[in-house]
Amino acid sequence: MNGRSRTLAALACQPIDRFPVWLMRQAGRYLPEYREVRAKMSFLELCHSPEQCTEVALQPLRRYPLDATIVFSDILVVPDAMGADLRFVAGDGPSFGRPARDAAAAAALHDPVELDYVYEAVRQLRAAAPDHCLFGFAGSPWTLFCYLVQGEAEEGYPAAMAAKDTDWGRALLDRLTDAVTVHLKAQLAAGADVVQVFDTWGGLLGRTEWEEVSGARIARITAELREPSVCFVRATDGRGEGLATALSVPAGTDLGALRGPTQGNIAPEVLYEDADTIRAAVRAAHAQLRGRRNHVFNLGHGLTPKTPPEAVATFVAAVQELG
Numbered sequence: 622m623n624g625r626s627r628t629l630a631a632l633a634c635q636p637i638d639r640f641p642v643w644l645m646r647q648a649g650r651y652l653p654e655y656r657e658v659r660a661k662m663s664f665l666e667l668c669h670s671p672e673q674c675t676e677v678a679l680q681p682l683r684r685y686p687l688d689a690t691i692v693f694s695d696i697l698v699v700p701d702a703m704g705a706d707l708r709f710v711a712g713d714g715p716s717f718g719r720p721a722r723d724a725a726a727a728a729a730l731h732d733p734v735e736l737d738y739v740y741e742a743v744r745q746l747r748a749a750a751p752d753h754c755l756f757g758f759a760g761s762p763w764t765l766f767c768y769l770v771q772g773e774a775e776e777g778y779p780a781a782m783a784a785k786d787t788d789w790g791r792a793l794l795d796r797l798t799d800a801v802t803v804h805l806k807a808q809l810a811a812g813a814d815v816v817q818v819f820d821t822w823g824g825l826l827g828r829t830e831w832e833e834v835s836g837a838r839i840a841r842i843t844a845e846l847r848e849p850s851v852c853f854v855r856a857t858d859g860r861g862e863g864l865a866t867a868l869s870v871p872a873g874t875d876l877g878a879l880r881g882p883t884q885g886n887i888a889p890e891v892l893y894e895d896a897d898t899i900r901a902a903v904r905a906a907h908a909q910l911r912g913r914r915n916h917v918f919n920l921g922h923g924l925t926p927k928t929p930p931e932a933v934a935t936f937v938a939a940v941q942e943l944g
């Protein structure tokens with residue numbers, strides 16, 4: 622098996638020769654070769670260059686025997702293409718020049734334009750990594766709504782929490798649902814094997830409200846897709862099971878309580894530890910599976926810039942040793 626067939630088989634609950642493994646944010650600042658690219662251009666310039674996106678996505682594949690690759694982009698390019706004017710100020714995280722703070726600002730947004738640079742990046746990565754499972758991705762409508770209404774990352778997203786209960790807020794969530802559906806379909810058409818939806822802020826909502834505000838909209842998106850999908854929800858109560866082909870879970874989620882397919886659950890901070898601790902964390906996740914093999918090894922959230930590159934090698938090898 623190669624990484625592509627292995628990952629797709631695990632997601633389809635088919636036999637695998639060993640567990641597939643990749644890491645969220647496997648392309649990024651922990652790699653000196655990524656920092657070299659970033660020294661020459663901003664993050665958004667990098668996202669807009671399909672050639673450079675392909676280069677940085679290939680960097681971790683050159684170092685580690687990973688099974689999957691993910692197109693280099695960001696969830697926030699969708700609201701940017703709707704006219705919200707995305708900015709990244711070093712050290713500050715993302716913000717929008719035109720946030721959707723009220724009904725008038727939300728109405729001024731248009732349907733996404735000019736996301737072809739993402740699809741070209743998918744096409745180039747497909748050609749450059751034919752044996753790897755290629756993931757496309759998008760933010761969930763709710764998570765995009767949090768950033769777009771708040772205008773920046775802010776604890777608890779109070780503006781978004783208030784807006785979700787208004788008519789204009791619900792209409793904006795529905796427009797984001799349509800935009801995400803189109804964006805994921807275009808990535809699949811460009812050569813992605815699987816798409817992943819990131820519901821990073823799903824855990825801000827209680828479970829019942831989450832089903833209505835976020836889960837139902839993710840279900841509408843995945844129902845439109847023919848290819849497999851993975852849904853990452855940053856909440857440890859197993860919400861989101863059944864919404865997509867697989868559920869990607871954060872650290873602290875018991876894989877034994879889920880029937881799968883699943884992905885994730887190893888804390889990114891484990892990669893700050895020594896090799897024995899990393900191997901023990903991989904074996905602990907494996908023990909939770911209690912014999913089921915419809916699982917993709919991954920972290921519970923993105924790899925951080927502080928991660929030593931050697932720790933990633935240890936993690937990948939530990940998964941491969943499981944067989």
Ligand code: CP3
Nearest residue numbers: 645646647648649664691693694695696714715819821923
């Ligand atoms: O290997 C990969 O996974 C690369 C593709 C990728 C990026 N962002 C690149 C990126 C993916 C899948 C994302 C998803 C994303 N972006 C999410 C959902 C996943 C999660 O982390 O919860 C969210 C919430 C965002 C929004 C975002 N983008 C934030 C909050 C930040 C700033 C935080 C930070 O790490 O600096 C970004 C920037 C970003 N997106 C970077 C990368 C590699 C760092 C940019 C740099 O080089 O300076």
